[in-house]
Amino acid sequence: VRIRVALQSCGTVLCVLTVVLVFRFKHRRLERFSEESVFCFVELKKNPVEGFSAGLVDDNDIYKWEVLIIGPPDTLYEGGFFKAHLQFPKEYPLRPPKMKFITEIWHPNIEKNGDVCISILHEPGDDKYGYEKASERWLPVHTVETILISVISMLADPNDESPANVDAAKQWRENYADFKRRVAQCVRKSQEDA
Numbered sequence: 001v002r003i004r005v006a007l008q009s010c011g012t013v014l015c016v017l018t019v020v021l022v023f024r025f026k027h028r029r030l031e032r033f034s035e036e037s038v039f040c041f042v043e044l045k046k047n048p049v050e051g052f053s054a055g056l057v058d059d060n061d062i063y064k065w066e067v068l069i070i071g072p073p074d075t076l077y078e079g080g081f082f083k084a085h086l087q088f089p090k091e092y093p094l095r096p097p098k099m100k101f102i103t104e105i106w107h108p109n110i111e112k113n114g115d116v117c118i119s120i121l122h123e124p125g126d127d128k129y130g131y132e133k134a135s136e137r138w139l140p141v142h143t144v145e146t147i148l149i150s151v152i153s154m155l156a157d158p159n160d161e162s163p164a165n166v167d168a169a170k171q172w173r174e175n176y177a178d179f180k181r182r183v184a185q186c187v188r189k190s191q192e193d194a
Contacts, residue, residue, distance in 0.1 A: 052148045054086075063088045065097075067148060071187060075156045076180055077105075080187035081194040084114070084151075086144065096121045096138035099151065103190050106182045108158040108169035117164030120150045131162050 051072060057064045065086040071077030082105055088097040099121055101114035109117050119136040126134050163169030171179040 051152050054144055054148070057085065063090070065144070067099075067144075069148065069152060069155075071190075072152050072156055076183040077155045077187060080105075080190040082190055084116070086147070093140040093142070095123065096142070097147070099147065103193065104186050105190075106165075106168050106179070106186050107155065108160050108163040108165055108172055109154055110168075111164045112167075115164065116151060117162075118150055118154050120147055 052067055052069045054065055054067045056062065057066045065088070067084050067086060069082045069084065071080035071082065080103075082101055082103045084099055084101040084103070086097045086099050089095045099116040099118075101110055101116065105114070111117065119132045120138060120142060122132065122137045124134070124138045124140075127137065158169070158172060160169040160172055168179070168182075171182065
């Protein structure tokens, strides 16, 4: 089952007009996009959470969202405007979305290409390397809000024991002054691009 959502812009609020279930078989598999995802999207639009905003990249594609994270106060990222994409799999919420920053950001847990490496976005189950507990990884109860709050928290408190960007982690540990300068450059660039 795939859910097709018809959206109409109502000023600054997006309203769901209709939810039409479209049945489609593909390779004998039933595809579906969770009704909770549509509900989550509508809730975020009606009740925005401080620190970020989220919306669809394309009104015809519920699987791809664009988020804007405002650099959290009292962190090196304060004042920055960091855009990212969330790409949901068809199996959501059983599998996690992928998150990728499209604004340049320098952080130990964000790969140089923008891919976010955080436990909450890792496939459910045990970590074959033993770094994470299953309870720290993806669970179907997580929402876009819990993902983004986790990412904002990660900006404030990097995990340098399991870095995605080894150079940023090394700089954070060994040359914090240069790390701060590099992050400040990213913040300035994000402000100019906003």
